[in-house]
């Protein structure tokens with residue numbers, strides 16, 4: 001059981017107002033991802049929940065009890081750090097067992113729990129090694145093993161995959177998702193990689209400058225961002241924002257169109273443009289174009305298309321995929 | 336590093352280092368040599384190097400005149416005792432400074448170190464009076480306290496620089512794992528800081544072993560360590576170089592042996608964690 005609720009949580013470092021006040025509900029068993037640009041306070045918020053930082057003000061409720069002034073150990077949460085933070089002087093076995101030892105578990109219970117965690121994480125052959133003699137992925141698994149043996153109310157992950165290479169990252173992403181499906185324990189996962197956010201989350205929390213910009217299911221954020229910031233942050237490549245005459249036509253300050261929501265033609269269309277760079281990835285093609293009178297835009301086409309530098313093209317946005325924003329950057333109802 | 340140096344530069348650098356090393360070593364060498372001479376040869380000019388009658392009579396007489404082992408035992412107790420007491424305070428202090436720093440931490444550290452810059456004779460009278468009134472004169476306990484307090488700033492400083500190199504994450508992981516503060520320090524911090532703690536202890540044992548000002552001023556016999564043992568040979572009866580050398584050799588021998596075997600640790604310690 002791990003339902004977590006933040007009520008007006010505030011954090012200041014000296015005069016620096018890092019978290020001006022966050023309200024958030026995390027349901028039991030949910031996989032919640034915090035995303036946002038670097039320095040927006042994701043780690044700080046996670047550390048507040050963990051108890052590694054003291055809140056300046058506000059309440060943190062875990063299963064209904066306010067734990068804002070409790071020590072980390074009392075909160076029954078486990079954390080996986082970006083740097084893994086394994087105990088370098090202990091074997092893998094002892095790394096995983098440390099929390100159980102601190103909790104005063106008997107030798108037999110420890111043995112059983114460590115072995116079963118090692119089995120889930122494919123670490124059985126490495127139990128006698130020191131962390132220094134493991135690969136990055138294995139270290140990551142030890143860190144996760146250390147977290148799961150304690151049967152926490154929730155797991156906290158702070159960018160756990162950012163030190164791994166791309167291929168391993170995809171693997172570990174799937175492993176963590178699999179783990180969540182198996183354990184059904186609440187997980188809070190911090191990342192600035194929006195692909196991780198989109199693929200793993202039940203619920204995404206988009207943060208900017210310590211404020212929650214939007215909370216919702218990945219597809220909700222993709223389809224109905226509440227403001228320009230979320231619209232630009234979710235989705236890759238980034239949404240194109242176009243102002244001027246074109247926006248006036250849609251009766252708003254600015255419109256946003258995702259790169260994948262254009263029809264491309266070499267003959268006719270709404271927006272004439274010139275290709276600057278074409279990136280051919282095989283499965284898809286990214287065209288970086290200069291639209292006449294509108295500036296640079298990015299367009300994404302599926303498959304291979306035979307276009308290159310200086311080619312003239314015409315773009316037509318899918319009408320029901322156009323996002324409209326007012327002068328404050330807030331989203332207006334779809335036209 | 337070596338590959339970048341020209342052979343000539345490398346050679347001249349080595350020669351220079353050897354000269355400095357020999358210069359530093361020479362007095363000790365001379366002391367040991369003198370301890371094997373007769374008093375007459377010890378003061379003869381020009382001095383004789385190897386071609387003299389090697390004799391052990393100085394050692395025999397020194398052992399006869401005073402009880403070396405009593406002094407040596409006191410030295411061990413004072414050096415080890417003050418270092419162990421110091422470690423308890425220094426570890427907790429350095430933990431706080433390294434992992435929970437405030438804006439004033441750096442100032443506090445500098446201030447602690449600055450107390451080492453005052454000549455100890457400046458506080459001799461007050462400390463002597465306190466010792467007299469509290470009956471601490473010539474007690475091992477009193478001296479352990481003084482030596483521990485004298486060396487505490489250096490211990491804190493050294494441990495602080497070592498602790499700074501330990502990632503805070505790991506201690507936080509221990510906290511998440513349910514370790515209480517003492518357990519976090521004993522099971523996680525200290526094992527990771529073993530090299531730093533070892534060199535801090537070694538340096539402090541050596542400093543306490545060689546400390547002469549307080550040991551000479553606050554002891555007479557019961558708690559007197561080897562420094563007092565040496566001093567008793569530069570007596571009013573006149574200087575007896577050979578016997579003084581023999582006594583000094585006996586006094587520095589244990590610490591020299593320890594130092595020799597722990598060179599690596601010491602070098603690390605003295606560079607204050609700069610070499611990883």
Ligand SMILES: Nc1ncnc2c1ncn2[C@@H]1O[C@H](COP(=O)(O)OP(=O)(O)OP(=O)(O)O)[C@@H](O)[C@H]1O
Pocket residue numbers: 013016018036037038039040041042043044045192
């Ligand atoms: N101990 C601290 N003292 C002072 N300021 C801090 C402290 N910790 C974090 N901050 C500041 O708080 C802000 C948020 O930091 P935080 O680490 O939460 O960002 P983040 O979203 O995790 O960024 P990243 O993606 O780079 O990890 C930053 O401006 C940072 O400088």
Ligand SMILES: [Mg+2]
Pocket residue numbers: 042043044158
């Ligand atoms: Mg962070």
